Amino acid sequence: MNLYLKYNLEKTCRVVLQEQLEQLGLDYTIAGSGNIVLGHNTEREVYNMLIDRLNYYGIEIVDDKKGMMVQRTKDAIIEMLNSKDLPVHKISSYLSEKVGANYRSISQAFSEVCCISLESFIIIHKIERAKKLLTNENMSLTEIAYALHYSSVAHLSNQFKKITGLTPTAFHKVIMHKRNYLSSLN
Incomplete structure (x- = not known):
């Protein structure tokens, strides 16, 4: 049997971080995505244990x-x-x-x-955001282009197709077809 999963990486990382920090008895505050403030009295040995534990999950401390x-x-x-x-x-x-x-x-x-260039990273993430807006919000392509500061719908469409291989309209149709199919199974 194949299981297909949908998951939220940020939430997953946050849970792993909280579990590991609490298991080590560390005083901490999560200050934002990818940013934790540790209490002042963190011993080097405990800090090294945290590094090892987080590395196990593929999480690196950037220093x-x-x-x-x-x-x-x-x-x-x-x-x-x-x-x-x-x-x-x-x-x-x-x-x-x-x-x-x-x-x-x-x-x-x-x-x-x-x-990867910063510009490419931004474009990739803008397209990811556009995909979410196309699938989860009732926004037109014009509204999405405006919200993401594209100069035109054509500019958004060109970048979207370059990254995904589909036009935004074709992507939306595929998602809607998939949703309809899945809801008909229930």
Whole structure:
């Protein structure tokens, strides 16, 4: 029997983090996605145990400057795209303000650490957001293009097809067909 799963990676990671931190008896606060503040008296031995436990689940503690900048950048992009109101100014200005570094430094560090350009990362995540809006919200393609700050529906459609292999309309039809089929099984 095949089981097909749908899961929320952020929620899963948060649960794993909480379990491991509590098992080690650490005083902590989750300050945001990918950001935990530990109490002041964390012993080095316990910290190393936390590193090992998290590595088991594929979670790494980022402790170098470039890595931290990249993680803050990723968090800012995800936060920006999941916000109801994207920033009105350029994304480069938004990221510079959020990360506290100039855009060129952010972009270079991102490419070096992630082996993907910052622009490609943003496009991929914008398309993921567009897919969610197409499947979960009652928004037109024009509204989605506007919400994600695309210059036109054609621009969104071109990037969508380049990333997914489908036009947004074809993607929506496939999802609706799948939903109808699954609901007819119940």
